[in-house]
Every structure is written in C-alpha cells, then in structure tokens.
Amino acid sequence: MEHERWREIGRLSPASVMLLTLLFIVLTQAGAIYLLLHQPWTGLQIEPDPVSGFVRVMSVDAGSPAEGKIPPDTILTHIQLAGEAMPLISKHFLFPFMHKSRAEFQGYLQQQATIHAFLSSGQPVTFRDIGGNDTVVLPHKATSIKTIPTYFWIFLLVFSIVPLMGAFVWSYQARLNVSLYFFIASIACYGFNFVGVINFAKEFFFSFEMAEWLFVLELIGLNIYMPFVFNIMSSYPHRLLGLVGYIVFSIVFVFYSLNFYFAWFGGSLNYLLIQSVLPLLLTLLASQFQIVKSRQNPVDRTAVRVMQLSMIAPFLPIIILHIIPVALGQEPIISKNFVQLLGITSFVGLAIGILRFRLFEVEYWWFKSWLWLLGGCVVVLVDMLLIGLLNTPQLYALGLSVMLTGFLYFPLRQWLLGKLMPLENQSLQDFLPRFSAALAQADSPQAFEKSWQAILQARFTPQHLALQTATLTQPTLADNGLSLRIPALTDGTVYQLSGKHLAARLFSNADIKVAAALLDIARMARNASDAREQAVLEERERLLHDLQATVGAKLRALADDLPAAHDRQATEEALQALDSTVKLSLQADPFSLHGHLHAWHSEIAQRTAAAGVQLDWQVNHDLEEAELSPKQALELTQFLREAVSNALKHAHPVCVTIRFALEADRLQMSIGNDGDIQPPESWQAGTGLGGMRARIRALHGDLQVRHLVQQGYVRLDATFPLRIGVVS
Structure with missing residues (x-):
C-alpha cells in the first residue's frame, strides 16, 4: 500500500509529461544550433561522390568565402594548410557504425579532426579539385544561422514527433509497462537520430573531442533504443520472457557495442550489420510468437501484426538497400537521410498497436501492405536474377522484372485476397442472391427474424452471435472492432456478433456499411410483407363480418321458426360456433x-x-x-x-x-x-x-x-x- 501511495504521488499528469518532453526537445535542439553556429564556415555544401570516391560541391552559399571561387559540381580531392594536405574522401561521411572496426573509424576520425583544425586556424586553406587546380579560401570562424541547411530544420521538426509520440502513449496508457518502454525507446531513438542530424548539417567536420562525444551519445541512444524495442515486442500483449531473458539480451547487445568502442576483441564483420540484423530477427521472432499466442483474440493479434509490420516495412529496406551495400564496400542505394526518416516510421505502428487506435481500420491495410511489400521484393529479386545470372542490361532487366512480376503478382494477389480475406473480397452484389433467397422464404415476423439472423451468420461467420435487449437504429462497432452490433428486425433487440470470420478478423467500417445496406433491404422486405399481410387481414376481417351479419342472421331466424327443440339446439350450437370462429379468426395476439x-x-x-x-x-x-x-x-x-x-x-x-x-x-x-x-x-x-x-x-x-x-x-x-x- 505504501509503495502504491508513493507511486501515485510521483505520477505526473499527461500535460506535465508532454511539457517536460517538449522542454527536453527544445534544450537539445538549442544545444545543436549553438554547436553548428560555432563551426568554421566556407559556404561549401558538399556531398560524397560515389564515382570518384571524393566529395562534390553541390552548392555555394551567397556571401560566403568560397563564393565566386569554387563553382558548384566541382569535385574536391584535398584540403591543405602550410604544406600539409589531407584527402577529402567519401568514407569520411559514413556513419561511425558503418566502419568494420573501432581502429578504422579512429583513423578516419583523426583525419577529420585535422581538417577541422585547418578550417579553424584562422588562416587561408587551399582546396584542390580533381583536375589538380588549387583554390585558396579564408574560412570564417563562425557560421551564420541563415546558412544552416534547410533540411536540418525539417529533420529537427520531424524527429521531434517521436519523443512527443512516446510521451503521449505513456500518458494515455500510464498503467501499462509497455507504454513506458515505448517512451524510453522514443527518447533514445530521438537521441540517436538527433546526433545524425547534427552530423549531416555540419559543413565539414567537428573537432576530435566533439566528434568523440557525439559518437558516444549516438552509441548510448542505439543501445537503449534497440533493446527496448525488443522488450516491447516480447512483452506486449503477452510476456514471452522473464526478467532474466531481457537482461541477457540487453547485456549481449551492449557488450557488442562496448567491444566496438574499446576494441577488446577483433572482428571483420560490419558493426551496424550485426547490431541491426540480429536484433531485428529476434524482434520479428518474438512478434510471431505473440501472433500465435493471440490466436483466439483478434484485437491482440491485429495489434501485434501492425507492430510487426511497423518493424519490417522500414528496416528491411534499410538493411537491404543501405547497410548491406555499405558493408560490402558498395555505394548505398538509399541515402542516410532517407534511412533515418524510414527508421522513425516504425514508431507510428508501435503507437497504434499499443494504443489499439482504430485497429479495425488498420487490419485490412496491414494485409494490403504485406502484398505491396511482397510485390516489391519479387520485382527486386527477379531484377537481380536477370542481371546476375543472365547478364541482362539493367534497363532491360528492370522492364522484364516488372512485366514478369505483373503476370504473376496480380493473379496471386487476387487469389490470396480470396483465400485469406474472403469476406472483404466478396462484394455486396455477390451476396445479394443468397440474401434475397433467404428473405423470400419468410412469411411471418418470426420467419423474417430467423432469416435475418441466418443472413448475418452467413455474411460475417462470427464466432459468437447473441441477441440482446437494447435500442439501436444503425450498426455500430464495439470493443475496438472485436464485435459488431446490428439492430434486429424486431424493435428493442440487437444482435451482437463477436469474432468475425470465426475470430480470424476484426470488424471494420466496411462491415458497418455492408450491414447497414443489408438492414435497409431487410427492413423494406419486412415492411412490404407486413403491408401485404395487413391488407390480407383487413380483407379477411371484412369477409368474416359479412359472414356473421348474413349467415348469422339467417341462422337466428331459422332457430326461431323451428318447432323441434333438438333442431333449435343444433341451430344454437351452429350460431355459437360461427361467433367463436369469427372472434378467434380476428385475433392476432x-x-x-x-x-x-x-x-x-x-x-x-x-x-x-x-x-x-x-x-x-x-x-x-x-x-x-x-x-x-x-x-x-x-x-x-x-x-x-x-x-x-x-x-x-x-x-x-x-x-x-x-x-x-x-x-x-x-x-x-x-x-x-x-x-x-x-x-x-x-x-x-x-x-x-x-x-x-x-x-x-x-x-x-x-x-x-x-x-x-x-x-x-x-x-x-x-x-x-x-x-x-x-x-x-
């Protein structure tokens, strides 16, 4: 009880959590801006050139020391000061983790520090281009805020969404441990990517000490971010490992990072390749176990599927198109900027899964996304096979792969949709013949209700269908898509369908539209039948009254004229039978x-x-x-x-x-x-x-x-x- 009391006292309000997170973001970004403003400035906006292996001048800032001296599109190979020259090579711009070893990274870091010292010396430096021409530039000691690249501000804004999203999830689901894991992972991911943004925005390089500190911060962010993502996937919605399992995973992950930093053991494999592929595989394995354990709960299963896809969709392209090519010494297919933007998209899926926000809409999108991902992988695979095995020119290989995939993918896609999601693939028009046949056999209110129940059972195949007493005019979703409530044809009652397609799917807004359309048609058929029945009843009532008025009067007159007592008794019985027949025939209840x-x-x-x-x-x-x-x-x-x-x-x-x-x-x-x-x-x-x-x-x-x-x-x-x- 005492522990709970202190926990309540220490719990922050959602507004406080968001405010503190925003304050953290503002302080870190202010520090980053201060750091960039105190770097030397030449006005050269450079990027690695994959063809030459050096750097290419993309643009030159107006009013900068290099304006009018070095034109855009120039390839620079060296920078020199007082007779000492340093090469400007593309590997200087790699992620620190992209290097095979700490020693290799340390060597490049020493060269970067030397270049920074050249630019910070206050003396003119000489840039040599690929043609051997030298250009002398006197760098300014500080950078103007106007010259900080535009993408730096855009990235700051985009990456700020991640910790704010983590704070929101934690505030909204404060009693769930997984929401705290998500918040910690979001802060660590922000820190990891934030250091990357600073490195992108710098003109050339930082000092040795500053580069080392930024590298350590980046290393800390990665070693908090990845273990906590694994923790999320292996503990929500079901706990797969005990505390010891999480500790072992974290120790192994952190130990490999520390080994990269301190170089205790040698290794020839790329650091980031190991630290990204293996944790991703373990995370996906944990998510698959979560799906199996959630087989009887469509909401849990859909939440895990969304979270699983949020890990695969961004990180699989990152590994294939960026990390593996760099590890093999090739030019990456996608840039570092795009890699960082892809990486943070995973938090959107994780947040949706934890908050279970509109999962009934996400489920169908999840399946379509898998089909899209499958189609893209097939195109890439066929393209690589045509180029690698048949030596087909790249342009022709791409065209053939798209054409061959089109012939195979689209029929396979339709077949998979029909097999795995038959109800979504069946249009309302396809179901109408069965619907009409069921209603055509109904000839009473009870028969209509029975047919309506059978129609709902056939259309949605729910795991459970219950009739409840409630007032409802239109179908609605309940329990985050786990149940669909549909009005019965009898007033004051509602059918609750739970577990669509035998608990394999969640109900969605599309199901609401289908149920509403079927309900309107069923009501029209019921009303038409009621109107026809009412007309028949009114005509029968008229005929019975006429019968009683005519035949009854004649029998009464006959009874009065008959001389024999037993004949009069028989006539009275006939009159009594006629009266009761008319009375009972007119009664509906x-x-x-x-x-x-x-x-x-x-x-x-x-x-x-x-x-x-x-x-x-x-x-x-x-x-x-x-x-x-x-x-x-x-x-x-x-x-x-x-x-x-x-x-x-x-x-x-x-x-x-x-x-x-x-x-x-x-x-x-x-x-x-x-x-x-x-x-x-x-x-x-x-x-x-x-x-x-x-x-x-x-x-x-x-x-x-x-x-x-x-x-x-x-x-x-x-x-x-x-x-x-x-x-x-």
Missing part, C-alpha cells in the same frame, strides 16, 4: 391456454349437465404458462365441441372424461366416455371423426381412437406440439 380451459370447462359442463351426464375434467398444473395461437384456439374449440357432441348424441354415456396434460412440449388431450360402445371400425360416415382428424392434422398433431373393451370405454387421444410462452 396469442391466447392464454389457461383462460381457454376455463371457457371450455364452463361450456362443456353446461352441455353435459343439460344431458344428465357426469363430467370428469382433469387439467395438469404445468399448463399455466402455455399459450395458443389464434389458429390453435379455433381448431381446439371446434374439436372439443364436435367430440362432446358426438359422445352425447351417439353414445348416451353416464360419464364423459376430458384430460389435458403437457409432455415434452406437446399438448396431450383425451376425451373418453362409458356409453353404448361400438367398435370404431363400425362407425358410419357422418360421425365427425374425419373432420376432427383434419383439425388435429392442421395443428401438426395426431389423433388416435382407442376402444377399451374390458373397461367398456372409448377414448380419443389427440396430441400436437405446443411451445411454452411463445406463439406457435
């Missing part, structure tokens, strides 16, 4: 079975009592929550009336037994009597048995007639499916 049981009991009790017959009425208590659709209520009412009428008319029983029970979500109904029993096979047409069978079949049920001879009993057993609490 479900009925309570419990309420109908009371109504049936009351009606049948009156009829049996009038006939002098005992009624044995049995109802199981588990039918309390059961519901009947209007169709079921109508058919059962008519079935019971016909069964009781037949028993009273033909059997003349002493007792009628009626029993209701629920077994396996099916309604079991038995109607028996102990009257004058005849075998069912001898029953004549007109007893109503065929009509009763038809009514039970209409309810997807079954009717059995059982003649219990020994008990002197006949019984009708009917059963049909019944769902509890749901409209059937």
Whole structure:
C-alpha cells in the first residue's frame, strides 16, 4: 500500500509529461544550433561522390568565402594548410557504425579532426579539385544561422514527433509497462537520430573531442533504443520472457557495442550489420510468437501484426538497400537521410498497436501492405536474377522484372485476397442472391427474424452471435472492432456478433456499411410483407363480418321458426360456433391456454349437465404458462365441441372424461366416455371423426381412437406440439 501511495504521488499528469518532453526537445535542439553556429564556415555544401570516391560541391552559399571561387559540381580531392594536405574522401561521411572496426573509424576520425583544425586556424586553406587546380579560401570562424541547411530544420521538426509520440502513449496508457518502454525507446531513438542530424548539417567536420562525444551519445541512444524495442515486442500483449531473458539480451547487445568502442576483441564483420540484423530477427521472432499466442483474440493479434509490420516495412529496406551495400564496400542505394526518416516510421505502428487506435481500420491495410511489400521484393529479386545470372542490361532487366512480376503478382494477389480475406473480397452484389433467397422464404415476423439472423451468420461467420435487449437504429462497432452490433428486425433487440470470420478478423467500417445496406433491404422486405399481410387481414376481417351479419342472421331466424327443440339446439350450437370462429379468426395476439380451459370447462359442463351426464375434467398444473395461437384456439374449440357432441348424441354415456396434460412440449388431450360402445371400425360416415382428424392434422398433431373393451370405454387421444410462452 505504501509503495502504491508513493507511486501515485510521483505520477505526473499527461500535460506535465508532454511539457517536460517538449522542454527536453527544445534544450537539445538549442544545444545543436549553438554547436553548428560555432563551426568554421566556407559556404561549401558538399556531398560524397560515389564515382570518384571524393566529395562534390553541390552548392555555394551567397556571401560566403568560397563564393565566386569554387563553382558548384566541382569535385574536391584535398584540403591543405602550410604544406600539409589531407584527402577529402567519401568514407569520411559514413556513419561511425558503418566502419568494420573501432581502429578504422579512429583513423578516419583523426583525419577529420585535422581538417577541422585547418578550417579553424584562422588562416587561408587551399582546396584542390580533381583536375589538380588549387583554390585558396579564408574560412570564417563562425557560421551564420541563415546558412544552416534547410533540411536540418525539417529533420529537427520531424524527429521531434517521436519523443512527443512516446510521451503521449505513456500518458494515455500510464498503467501499462509497455507504454513506458515505448517512451524510453522514443527518447533514445530521438537521441540517436538527433546526433545524425547534427552530423549531416555540419559543413565539414567537428573537432576530435566533439566528434568523440557525439559518437558516444549516438552509441548510448542505439543501445537503449534497440533493446527496448525488443522488450516491447516480447512483452506486449503477452510476456514471452522473464526478467532474466531481457537482461541477457540487453547485456549481449551492449557488450557488442562496448567491444566496438574499446576494441577488446577483433572482428571483420560490419558493426551496424550485426547490431541491426540480429536484433531485428529476434524482434520479428518474438512478434510471431505473440501472433500465435493471440490466436483466439483478434484485437491482440491485429495489434501485434501492425507492430510487426511497423518493424519490417522500414528496416528491411534499410538493411537491404543501405547497410548491406555499405558493408560490402558498395555505394548505398538509399541515402542516410532517407534511412533515418524510414527508421522513425516504425514508431507510428508501435503507437497504434499499443494504443489499439482504430485497429479495425488498420487490419485490412496491414494485409494490403504485406502484398505491396511482397510485390516489391519479387520485382527486386527477379531484377537481380536477370542481371546476375543472365547478364541482362539493367534497363532491360528492370522492364522484364516488372512485366514478369505483373503476370504473376496480380493473379496471386487476387487469389490470396480470396483465400485469406474472403469476406472483404466478396462484394455486396455477390451476396445479394443468397440474401434475397433467404428473405423470400419468410412469411411471418418470426420467419423474417430467423432469416435475418441466418443472413448475418452467413455474411460475417462470427464466432459468437447473441441477441440482446437494447435500442439501436444503425450498426455500430464495439470493443475496438472485436464485435459488431446490428439492430434486429424486431424493435428493442440487437444482435451482437463477436469474432468475425470465426475470430480470424476484426470488424471494420466496411462491415458497418455492408450491414447497414443489408438492414435497409431487410427492413423494406419486412415492411412490404407486413403491408401485404395487413391488407390480407383487413380483407379477411371484412369477409368474416359479412359472414356473421348474413349467415348469422339467417341462422337466428331459422332457430326461431323451428318447432323441434333438438333442431333449435343444433341451430344454437351452429350460431355459437360461427361467433367463436369469427372472434378467434380476428385475433392476432396469442391466447392464454389457461383462460381457454376455463371457457371450455364452463361450456362443456353446461352441455353435459343439460344431458344428465357426469363430467370428469382433469387439467395438469404445468399448463399455466402455455399459450395458443389464434389458429390453435379455433381448431381446439371446434374439436372439443364436435367430440362432446358426438359422445352425447351417439353414445348416451353416464360419464364423459376430458384430460389435458403437457409432455415434452406437446399438448396431450383425451376425451373418453362409458356409453353404448361400438367398435370404431363400425362407425358410419357422418360421425365427425374425419373432420376432427383434419383439425388435429392442421395443428401438426395426431389423433388416435382407442376402444377399451374390458373397461367398456372409448377414448380419443389427440396430441400436437405446443411451445411454452411463445406463439406457435
């Protein structure tokens, strides 16, 4: 508890972190500007010339000591003072780490220090060009701020983004250790690249002591930057190594750097080649293990993939196009400036992965970037094979490699898109036939809802689909793309789809657009079906009312004119059946079975009592929550009336037994009597048995007639499916 309390006290606010980081940037940049302003100035803007191995004058500053004396595009080979000459060779401008050994770098550093001493002596110096011509220039002791190269200011601004990004991530995710690692790595990367910017902006060279100090700062930055990047990739989102593993990696990395500085052990391999390739390979290996461990979590997996790509995309070209050529003694294909700009882009991907910022948008871009990288690698590989093996001229080799790659790459790209990301590759138009076929089979609100759920399942193949109670009008993303929430066709409910493509992908904004388009079409189809159903219901209601008004009136008049009591009774029963038929047919909502049981009991009790017959009425208590659709209520009412009428008319029983029970979500109904029993096979047409069978079949049920001879009993057993609490 005490530790946590002090931790809370020592925690800085996000604004304080950003302010301190900005103060650090301003102070370091002010120091760099001060250093550059106190360097000798000739006005020559030079760059290494790969052809001659010396330096080329790119431009001459206006008003400088060299203006009008040395024209641009001149190749300078030497600088001399008081008879002592020093060569101006391109290797003087290499990264310190690009040299094979500390001794080699130290030799070049001594030459640079001598050249700096020439320029700082306050005496005229002589520049010799490749043609042997000498030009005398008197350098100024200080540099004007106006003559500092423009790219120096641009690079200062660009590189300042890295520590500010680190401060933002640390402030936003202060409780994550990986955000602190990211902040430390960003500061170290800024320091490493910042020293490089100072070296780029200088006109010639610094003093020996200053060059040594800058080299040490650069070495420290690199040895903090790379181990902490490895730490990030091997600890987020899953910890792959223990503390001992990180310490061992850092010790090995730092030891190799210290060996380069102190030259304890000799070696012929380029320092930066070893210190870049091996850590990058280990970092990528760690990221691959992270992807495997995140297989069941699409958000973690996508975050790791973005971070992995952020390491490969910049550093693979840097190693292939700059470090390896320099290590082999060749001219690099891309410049040091471009190398530094590429290197800092990795922090953008790392920040996105740690913050998990809009990963649902990044995932598809990640896959397209891999395809782009694959295409570029194939072009380079084919080009190198044509030049190296077939001795094809470079221009023709490049054209052939692009053409051959085009024939292979684009079909392969489409095939990979279809295999690895089938849902993204399937357009809405391709899915519409399946969508239309599913909706065309729906003929009720429940069927439409079931079809809509099946459509979502087919389109997105989620790992989990749940129906939730909520109010939502349009599809939205949830959990950083892990889930997609889509309104159901029934108001007040929402489908939550989790784990797109069986948890292989994240949902994206493109999925929102697809779901919204499908939802609009489904709603239109549902509304059209509702309108058609409403029109049918209105017409049926009109016909039933007309039937009741005409036929009912005639039956009432007929009942009043009939002389025989049993004929009037039959007419009254017909009127009662007509009224209940009209009433039940106009009802759309479900009925309570419990309420109908009371109504049936009351009606049948009156009829049996009038006939002098005992009624044995049995109802199981588990039918309390059961519901009947209007169709079921109508058919059962008519079935019971016909069964009781037949028993009273033909059997003349002493007792009628009626029993209701629920077994396996099916309604079991038995109607028996102990009257004058005849075998069912001898029953004549007109007893109503065929009509009763038809009514039970209409309810997807079954009717059995059982003649219990020994008990002197006949019984009708009917059963049909019944769902509890749901409209059937």
